[in-house]
Amino acid sequence: MEDIAQSAGVALSTVSRALNNDTRISLATRKRIQKIAKEMGFKKNILASGLMTNRTNIIGVVIPQINRAFFSSIIYSMEETANQMGFSLIICQSADSYLREKEKVETLLALNVDGIVTSIAVDSKDMSHFERARELGTPVLFFDRIPKVAFPVSTILIEDAESAYQGTVHLIKQGYTKIAHLAGPTELHIFAERLEGYKKALTEYNLPICDEYIRYHKIMSHEEGRDSTEALLHLKNPPNAIFCANNLMAISAVFHAIDQGYRVPEDLGIIGFSEEPSSALMRPGISSIKQPSIEMGKMAIEMIIKEITAQSQKESFDHLEVILPTQINIRQSSLKKG
């Protein structure tokens, strides 16, 4: 910057102001200085700038694991949105560990990120790390996996209970009478909700809620899905449909059943929650409740930036609790009636 000042014959502070488009500097010199800066290939040091302004234009993102279709789609959308708005993203994985989540949040705060957007770990014991962020004046936003306890920040969710209800009702209406559920870890709000939606549908249609039809999973991996499907099919009174709390388990269930000689959807109807890119491509196509991951990512970044902006201008900001609708994509795997 000093070189520019010399070259333009002005003071350092003038250069700074000109580059920040400060209207107090005459348009003429502003343009002139900006031109020189460009010629000299000047790029301002955001660290130094951030030291004074307390703004880095970096948003920290903490998610359990990036290489899952839902999260990678969210991150895709977040980065696209952040890019458009002039922000960068530091992305961290908690690996579903409370301790690591906590460390990551500390690191993000040490890096002076402008805000933190997160989907919490399964075993997050308390929210002290996020409270600390708020104390330091760093906005926090939760999406998808939000804390069960109320917390004064914005949240973005989908209609988990309602969607699970709809998915189960769909199975019932297709004529399936014995419906099992591959559940996620119900410590997490979203999976508890999905379980509730499933139960509500059964109750409403006078079907019994049968404990051995409900299986809980921690990782919700292919292996877990396969093993649970195996177990269900070996019951004395096996189910004829399965509602899965994620999509990977649904895929496992479909193809494990087929491998065992069952016909899908005739003998066993299956619907999953959330989609893989290939869900629609494979045969049978996997029915699923599609989460609006693109919208969710976009909205999360837009909301946190709004809060960041409000905060740096010392305006008040009302936290929002957004609930996004899902879309139920019925494919062959649950179409008994065709």
Add this chain to the structure above:
Amino acid sequence: MEDIAQSAGVALSTVSRALNNDTRISLATRKRIQKIAKEMGFKKNILASGLMTNRTNIIGVVIPQINRAFFSSIIYSMEETANQMGFSLIICQSADSYLREKEKVETLLALNVDGIVTSIAVDSKDMSHFERARELGTPVLFFDRIPKVAFPVSTILIEDAESAYQGTVHLIKQGYTKIAHLAGPTELHIFAERLEGYKKALTEYNLPICDEYIRYHKIMSHEEGRDSTEALLHLKNPPNAIFCANNLMAISAVFHAIDQGYRVPEDLGIIGFSEEPSSALMRPGISSIKQPSIEMGKMAIEMIIKEITAQSQKESFDHLEVILPTQINIRQSSLKKG
């Protein structure tokens, strides 16, 4: 830090040294200061620190698009590795646009990242932005999609040509005689290599290289794969096997062919390059050449950190050109002989 200094009754600089574990400070006071710092919940401002040290412990990653199985798996592995080594990752998408890639690199440099790890965009015209990084002393590493022109940085590749050759030979040995190729954009080194490997196999086994059997794609999306498969199957002399340069097109090809009444693998054998998580789960299982994405991500981060470390200690560093082996996973989609 000043508060700590007061509380400990020492000078600011002593605190700084103690927190950095400088051995010139006696172990006793070091421990004492560190304890006080922890009690006071002190976290050093990495921005301010980076201003002096020129180290941020942030690595910039620029990839075309994050929500693709290969890249999200790489990023997963990179973040895991970076986390272990005390680094954070800023992740940017180029969306396969030269301009955006260039802007992103500029931003990363303005943020004083310690290094840049990247897989270049399809239409990257020149490498001036990466040259600039090098001029500024910021190490650069290319993986997977590397520039065609030589560039004095480390690179990590897989055996593209050899793997494509092996995949094609596999099809030939299964008894397929008319083998098509769904190619990627050959502006990119890796896809040019895959095409060459395919051609080499045909030549070696005295099969003709037939222009209408080779189809080029830019996005390599599901739609492109489906349309190309459709076109191939409508040829007067249609192929009886397809080697695909990515996996999404392979999945599209398999299920489009099945939908059209072809039997896979009997009528049409298909093998893809790179895997989706569900490749092994679906029926037929999709044969594919598995890229070692986890190893690649790990190695990329380890190598760039080595270079960063060498650089900050002003040691010399020899750039490496690593080539990783692939693994060919034969599944039902290409097993004509069973």
Add this chain to the structure above:
DNA sequence: TTGTATGCGTTATCAA
């Protein structure tokens, strides 16, 4: 082993 003083690159304050 510790303290003092200065610098990193930028923005903000105050004066001109």
Add this chain to the structure above:
DNA sequence: TTGATAACGCATACAA
């Protein structure tokens, strides 16, 4: 409208 200078939070050369 511009300039001089302090300040941001930390690290380091030099002095003690």
